[in-house]
Amino acid sequence: MSEQRTGISGVGTSSFGRFPARRIEELAWEAITEAIDDAGLMPGEIDAAYVGSVFGPPGIANRVLAGVGLAGIPTFTTExxxxxxxxxxxEADQAVRAGRFGRVIAVGVEQLSTRFAGPIVPEPTDPEGRAGLAMPALYALQASRYLQEWGVAPELLAHVAVKNKAHGxxxxxxxxxxxxxSLEQVMESRPIAGPLTxxxxxxxSDGAAAAVVAPYASGDVEILTSQLSSGGLWGSSDPTPWGVATVRATAARAFAATELTIRDVDVMEVHDAFTIGxxxxxxxxxxxxxxxxxELASxxxxxxxxxxxxxxxxxxLSRGHPLGSTGLAQAAELVWQLRGQAGERQVGGARIALLETMGGGAAGVDxxxxxxxxxxxxxESP
Amino acid sequence: MSEQRTGISGVGTSSFGRFPARRIEELAWEAITEAIDDAGLMPGEIDAAYVGSVFGPPGIANRVLAGVGLAGIPTFTTExxxxxxxxxxxEADQAVRAGRFGRVIAVGVEQLSTRFAGPIVPEPTDPEGRAGLAMPALYALQASRYLQEWGVAPELLAHVAVKNKAHGxxxxxxxxxxxxxSLEQVMESRPIAGPLTxxxxxxxSDGAAAAVVAPYASGDVEILTSQLSSGGLWGSSDPTPWGVATVRATAARAFAATELTIRDVDVMEVHDAFTIGxxxxxxxxxxxxxxxxxELASxxxxxxxxxxxxxxxxxxLSRGHPLGSTGLAQAAELVWQLRGQAGERQVGGARIALLETMGGGAAGVDxxxxxxxxxxxxxESP
Known part of the structure; x- marks a missing residue:
């Protein structure tokens, strides 16, 4: 069956930060209303919603939709x-592509400030959790291995933070x-899990982001392809660090689905929860x-x-990482970049963009x- | 586009009860392996998975799939x-129907024993939660109104429990x-929230259940239709109690999608978290x-x-209510009933079955x- 071409016709985000006194719904409402306005729509013109959150309360989907006039449409959650x-x-893209729904809003929302006093640690029943390895420690293991394996100086990690924080x-x-x-400030900031400062x-972070996906129309940012992989089993004998094999396979499928190569990509938002990432x-x-x-940052x-x-x-590293919101915040940034609306951080002549997010494994999954x-x-570029 | 007919080719469940010493994954593994065996498949023949859970840990989907050889297939969560x-x-049915995936496993898993010491109370930011209305109290309000409005004796509520516990x-x-x-024992059991004892x-409960959905083949239980509604806004002026309007609308769509009426239905599993439900x-x-x-039970x-x-x-009321598992436990029971495999609780000549689950609203959603x-x-009936 022939697929519908799809586009993003509107995006929105909240501010990102620590907002423990706000309700999680309020963060989502900011993002949703901005996205729907940006698409030139009224809430009643949205046909379905997918809401991503990791630690949001039960019923998060209807919870964030009801307050902005989106109650009663088919709603789904993703974690x-x-x-x-x-x-x-x-999933919004897949649903529009297949003709299941017309206009779909994808929403991400998370409020970590009210839930965690320290870093996130995997569940105590996971090998990582049992070993007390919080997320920074897991990435630090990757970083240590990387520096050792390739003979790389720790400064090159820090350059990634300098770059992204300059952007932010x-x-x-x-x-x-x-x-x-500065580079020195990054290097000399408090050690968290060596070599990561x-x-x-x-x-x-707390925050929310949203995007309206619809059948492609002129003026939209087109979704040329969206590819999803779920990780296979991860063994200690795996030649790549955690998650890398899955990212590589997903990228290969995204390029295979288009006529593009990585050289055609003008701007990217990728998953930099830690510099090594x-x-x-x-x-x-x-x-x-x-x-x-x-070497790419330096x-x-x-x-x-x-x-x-x-x-x-x-x-x-700079915008922040409200887990379930991150992918849609990345999408919003890329839409602004491709439209030439990114202000002082505009990437000149950006025409093709790549969005990548990797959700960490658990229980031995890559x-x-x-x-x-x-x-x-x-x-028509603006 | 023409849709693929779909069927359930295998089902499985864990036992239901309180198993705080077990890992949530183990409950799911029992259900998944039974369902895949029941379908006559090997794990490698499953193409995608949808995992439903309310309070399961982050990464619940891969967490339960990895241990039974299902890592690496596209996985999605539902809440x-x-x-x-x-x-x-x-969602499994929709994906197979649309040709998105071949064979899909739907899994539900929940472990409430390690999470709650008392009844579930809505979030404190919800009107219900702010008023301290735990779930039994919310249903008790429905029950009180029902008894008053229709002049019904409280015994008729209790008959529902007597019936379902006799089945169980x-x-x-x-x-x-x-x-x-007995009826007296139900009536005289400890008052929880009047009139509910x-x-x-x-x-x-803790427990898990699973079903394999695939393109329809002879011998399968056919999914004639599956309809989903998300609730609209619920106001205090709504003439029906919480959720009822949504259930009614969903049922109307299910019958409209088939040539069937409620009179054609031989056996049902419906959402009886409380007798009034x-x-x-x-x-x-x-x-x-x-x-x-x-009057239907009495x-x-x-x-x-x-x-x-x-x-x-x-x-x-008797099998138990591990939230995210319940819908698939209902599906498993109906598949066993339609195959004539329900043993001492077999419904004679069951040919058409209805499955209904309603997930309660939050933040003013029906x-x-x-x-x-x-x-x-x-x-071919067995």
Whole structure:
């Protein structure tokens, strides 16, 4: 059967930060109303909703929809760790593509400030949780291995944070905006889990984001493809660190589904919960060969003004990481970039964008999910 | 586009009860392996999975799939309160029907014993939660109104529990099996929230259930239709109690999608978390007119041996109510009934079955979701 082409016709986000006094619904309402307004629609013109959240309360979908006039449409939830919001976008895209629904809103929402006093630790029944390995420690193991295996200096990790925080300084909605730190400040910030220092770790954020997916129309950002993989079993003998094999496989499928290669991609938002994450991800999707991803930030390749800017929003390191919202915040940034609406952080001439989110595995699984989407800017650039 | 006919080719469940010393994964593994065996498949022949849970840990989908050889297939979660498992079944059905995936497993899993010491209370930011109305109290308000409005004696509520617990006495996997209580014992059990007594409230259970959905083949239980509604806004001026309007609308769509009426239905599993729930549900789907549903249990109409047996498994009141699992436990029971495999609780000549689950609303929404499916027994009855 022939598929419907799909586009993103509207996006919206809340501000990102720590808002423990606010209701989680309020964060979502900001994002949803902005997205629907941006699409030029009224709430009654939305046909279905997918809501991604990891730690949101039961009934999160109807809970956030009812307050903005979206009660009564078919609603679904998605949970795939850090990729929860991106899975919501993927499912919205699939539903429109297949003709199941007309206009669909994908929403991500999370409020970590009211739930966690420290970092997230996997469940105590998981091997990682039993060993007391909080998320920063898990990424630190990847980082240590990477530095050792490829003979890379720790400064190259820190350059990723310097770059993304410089980008985020131009994002008024970023959790950690403001004056960006120097390389020395990143290196000398408090050690969290060696070799990762505080400023190489994303903050625990609250926030929401949303996107309206609809049959493609001129003026939309087209979703050229959205690919989802769920991780296979992960063994200690796996030659790649946690999640990398799944990201690589997903990227290969995204490029195979289009006529594009990584060289065609003008701007990216990828999963940089920790500096090492951006490096491994960019290697997995083919921006650099293994062991060379660490040079991409320090060389300027992935900075705004470089050949392939990565995380112009500031990424998770600066914009913040409200888990279930992240994928849709990435989508919103890329839509703004492709429309030329990104203000001081605009990537010049951005035409093709790549969105990647990887939700970490549990119970021995390589990844809960990885979603990679390729987006194309509107036919008439503004 | 023409839709694929769909069937359930295998079902499985764990035992239901309180198993705080077990891992939530183990409960799911029992259900999944039984369902795949029942379908005559190997794990490698399953193409995708939908996992419903309300309070399961992050990553619940891959968590339960990895241990039984199902890692790496596309996995999705569903959360819609008590209807979470039924939404998983609905989404599996939709995916197979549309040709998105071949064979899909729907799983429901929940472990309440490790999470709650008392009844579930809505979130403190909800009007119900702010008023301290736990779930039994919310249903008690419905029951009080019903008794008053229709001049019904409280005994008629209790008859629902007597019936379902008599059914459940023949279900070796029921949480509250064993010797069923008398009418007096139900009436005289501890008051929970007037007029509901202890034995009119479902237990807080642990358990899991699963079903394999595939393109329809002879020998399968056919899914004639599965309809999902998400609730609209609920106002205090609504003429029907909480959720009823959504159940009624969903039932109307299920019958409209088939050539069937409620009179064609031979056996049902419906959402009887509290006795009043079964009564209001049966009225909403047309088994009895408003105000007359209370007579259905005491008259024998809905008992095994009656004209339209309801909840032959024992229902939520006896089998138990592990929230996310319930819809798939209902599906398993109906598949066994339609195949003639229900042993001492077999409904004679059951050919058409109705499955209904309603997930309660939150934040002023009538219902998170209601799913109603109509199932048809295998072509060659055993």
């Amino acid at each position: 795939a760790a850090c990729a929860s919001g991106t899975v919501a976008l993927h 300084a131009h994002n008024p909605r970023a959790h950690l905006g403001g004056q960006p730190p 505080l400023l190489q770790c994303c903050p625990m 951006e490096i491994l991800t960019l290697e997995a999707i083919g921006v650099a060969p293994p062991g060379r991803g660490a 060389s300027g390749h992935t900075a705004i003004g470089g050949a392939q800017p990565v995380n112009p929003s500031g990424g998770l 990844a809960n999910a990885c979603v990679i989407a390729l987006l194309r800017g509107p036919d | 819609a309160a008590c209807a979470s498992g039924t939404v998983a079944l609905h 006495a023949h279900n070796p996997r029921a949480h509250l099996g064993g010797q069923p209580p 202890l034995l009119q409230c479902c237990p807080m 079964e009564i209001l549900t049966l009225e909403a789907i047309g088994v009895a007119p408003p105000g007359r549903g209370a 008259s024998g109409h809905t008992a095994i041996g009656g004209a339209q047996p309801v909840n032959p498994s024992g229902g939520l 219902a998170n979701a209601c799913v109603i499916a109509l199932l048809r027994g295998p072509d």
